[in-house]
Amino acid sequence: MTVNGDVIGRVGATGAVLAPGTTTPRPPSEDPFYYPPSGLDGYAPGTVLRSRPIEVALFGVVPQQVSAWQLLYRSNDLHGRAEAVVTTVLLPTPGADGPEPSDRPLLAFQSAIDSVTDRCAPSYALRRGAWAPGSITQLEWLLVANALRRGWAVSIADHGGSHGNFGAPREPGYRALDGVRAALHFTPLGLRSDTPVAAWGYSGGGMATSWMVEMAPTYAPEIDLTGAVLGAPVGDPGRVFARLNGGCYSGFPALVIAALARSYPALARVIDADLTDDGRRRLAMATRSAPLAVLVRMAFHSIDEHLSRPLAEVLAEPGMQAMFDDLRLGDSTPACPLLVVQPVHDQVIHADGVDDQVARYRRGGASVTYIRDRLSEHFSLLPLATPLALDWLADRIAGRPVPEQEETRTVWSVAAAPARWRGLLDMAATAARIVLGQPLRQESEPPVPAAPTLAA
Structure with a gap:
């Protein structure tokens, strides 16, 4: 490893860093x-x-x-x-x-x-x-x-x-x-x-x-x-979550749940105790998929459909309220x-x-x-x-x-x-x-000027 320099060769004991120009980068x-x-x-x-x-x-x-x-x-x-x-x-x-x-x-x-x-x-x-x-x-x-x-x-x-x-x-x-x-x-x-x-x-x-x-x-x-x-x-985000749930963009609430469960124990407890098996499968899909794919696959799915108790009851819990206040x-x-x-x-x-x-x-x-x-x-x-x-x-x-x-x-x-x-x-x-794939600017091209800012 080098500090403020290029990595050359191996990093630790796990393998080599991909060389510049490699066309199949690892995730x-x-x-x-x-x-x-x-x-x-x-x-x-x-x-x-x-x-x-x-x-x-x-x-x-x-x-x-x-x-x-x-x-x-x-x-x-x-x-x-x-x-x-x-x-x-x-x-x-x-x-x-x-x-x-x-x-x-x-x-x-x-x-x-x-x-x-x-x-x-x-x-x-x-x-x-x-x-x-x-x-x-x-x-x-x-x-x-x-x-x-x-x-x-x-x-x-x-x-x-x-x-x-x-x-x-x-x-x-x-x-x-x-x-x-x-x-x-x-x-x-x-x-x-x-x-x-x-x-x-x-x-x-x-x-x-x-x-x-x-x-x-x-x-x-x-x-x-x-x-x-x-x-x-x-x-x-709490208001956005409630409004999008069950609608065309209900994939966004699913992504938020998948992302925040590691950071907020109250949400993790809800997933462990109240999420159905189908809900777990959909949450796993959201975890491994790009956002546009999640939006398509989760459109018009309400979180209520995948809980063992009403969503309103879950969201009213103090731990969940504290999470949304924090966001x-x-x-x-x-x-x-x-x-x-x-x-x-x-x-x-x-x-x-x-x-x-x-x-x-x-x-x-x-x-x-x-x-x-x-x-x-x-x-x-x-x-x-x-x-x-x-x-x-x-x-x-x-x-x-x-x-x-x-x-x-x-x-x-x-x-x-x-x-x-x-x-x-x-x-x-x-x-x-x-x-x-052309250069964004030619050497002879004048700089892009700043227009009057707020003439809207």
Whole structure:
């Protein structure tokens, strides 16, 4: 093992690390690169334990012309125990125009992993040769690559940890922040300890980004977190759980149950005592499947059907109430300015829960610009809001003040203004380059400009 360097040859006694260029990567549970070294408690959070260059590919098939590495670093879980986590760090194609390395900002992108299986961890799903059908991260690559096109560095942490703790509180923030620490000190990225850092995530990634900005003031105050965009960031997972159960998107409650049983004894007791045999089979399926597959297979299945007593009775137990209280966002105040975007008619994350999350942040003194979109629904808002998100973050990175205006606005569409049309055209050009495996930026191409931020 090397610290802040490449792993060459064997790691421990378990086998060799896959060489760069290998097209059949092992999933994390079978890859020795992910195994923590002995004496993990002795390393400071964010310490790079080992690194390796990798190849990134669209859907595991189309190689991408970017520079990419995986960093294994020390972080903490929900209970403060040391753990080893991986982040994927990326730079634009070498030689492309962009900021000087010393001036390059870092974007911490939190993917909507929304899964327990390790095949959906970003560090696996983004690799060439990865087999992760149904992974949301593979779809999000078409959007996050627009940050690389601007010349930014990007860190995409496995914020669910090695066990895929989808929905857990606080620890996604620890993992994302420690991934930033690791990236800032990883020499090939050319960053500094005071490099401006922006954060972005949507849906499950918006929830993880919320935990990141909530934990940052106390857990990683030295990071220059300039701003964060939270897209449909869940707000109150307990309310979302109750609303989705039995409907078209009831796979999400099943995934949350599968992920949180290890962290909350009250939930584990319910599974042991009250879940039917068919319920156990479905929970096992959710544990090993990608989120899109779970959504299809669990559509319109109510948890009530798989319990030996009414769900309302289970949810009323003090231990379960305490768990959902622990999952609720907004009780810690972020120090950086926030942009929150939310569909008014979101069929997955209802707007009232996000309204309340924003209200809790504001009561704590946070600066929150909140835009509610009438025409978008849950899945369309992420791509439509990408130009707005990146332009807003570019302004924060540049040190421009947040414009003074109404803090909450409801618009017909975040993509309706001419200022956003250029961004959507740039996204289409980026997507074409991704699909064709071309460089995201040519050496002669001018930087993508930041449009007026909030003309929506």
